[in-house]
Amino acid sequence: MREFIPKILNYRLARRGIVRPARPITLTYSVTNRCQSRCLTCKIWTLYRDHPERAEQELNLDEIERLFRSIGHIYFFNISGGEPFLRDDLPDIVGIALDALTPRIIHIPTNALMPERIAEMVEKILLLMKSRAPATPLTVKPSLDAVGEKHDEIRGVPGNFDKVLETIELLKRLSHRYPALHVEAGTVISKYNLDQVDELTRFVSALGIESYRHEIAEERAEFYNRNDGITPTAEEYERLAEQFAKSIREGLKGKRRLTRLTESLRIVYYDLAARIVREGRQVVPCYAGISNVHLDPYGELWPCCVLGYDKPLGNLRAADFDFDRVWHSPQAQELRQFIRHGGCACPLANQAYSNILLSPVWLTKVVWQLVKR
Secondary structure (H helix, E strand, O other): OOOOHHHHHHHHHHHOOOOOOOOOOEEEEEOOOOOOOOOOOOOOOHHHHHOHHHHHHOOOHHHHHHHHHHHOOOOEEEEEOOOHHHOOOHHHHHHHHHHHOOOOEEEEEEOOOOHHHHHHHHHHHHHHHHHHOOOOOEEEEEEOOOOOHHHHHHHOOOOHHHHHHHHHHHHHHHHHHOOOEEEEEEEEEOOOOHHHHHHHHHHHHOOOOOEEEEEEOOOOHHHOOOOOOOOOOHHHHHHHHHHHHHHHHHHOOOOOHHHHHHHHHHHHHHHHHHHHHHHOOOOOOOOEOOOEEEEOOOOEEEOOOOOHHHOOOEEOOOOOOOHHHHHOOHHHHHHHHHHHOOOOOOOOHHHHHHHHHOOHHHHHHHHHHHHOO
């Protein structure tokens, strides 16, 4: 937390347009839009089906290194997709990040359709981290949206559920040899699995993994799923959020320190997300495009993945990979004012965690959850 303190005042002033924002603490990088899943909640896979030439336009390692060195140190490095493990050079990308971004936490989600490949690549990443950043934890989060064939139905791939279980077991074995590895599971709550949540929560609790995340299904340009009607109602999600928080409280005992902290943050997030969905407004000030930034596979810089294609900060390829040139551009400043004045509101977890940490009231709630347990 000490390295956040100098930035907190800057972020608050930058949100008001008084000063230029410092570098973000969180970078999410969608390394590819390729994906083998055919999810009912996401159609990102249709991009390369309809435009196969886009695969050749993804940033290469030389471009990634120039870009990361221009950004400099960040705290949270989230790797996203598509399916990140489809990139053969994923360990190389993490290696560049370790040298140029020096992150304190690295996170990678996966659809878990390639168990052995995922385990092999995770081990390569862990070996790099062991030599270059031994104190940095790596969290890997296979997606699990239901139990059995229902998961396969939602994800659009027969046999996906069995592969998730195989992936989790392989990762758990790795975690015994590499303490830096934290194995998680993640669920997207949509209209397709509302009646499965209780069963799924009980099932995941028996898997012996480090933590379990839930996020609400959203309709946004990044996923090519607008007007698909996948998002639960405010009442449905509020009821589920209460259940999620309760299950986390019951399972905190005996968890590692980082897990206890993140789970306490998650308890507070569920309350916040439910209120945002119910009230349709920014319940807590949003620092998208200030504390957090999202990089798409082609060098486009977004304030977050929700605004994404609709309201980008600018293109880093066009700016010769000069991060400051885009970060401090008039376009970026105009977009920050759009966010500040409530032009958008969403329960995006990645951004919400930073917003909570930057809000004295909501951060106090996190500390209280942590201390009382």
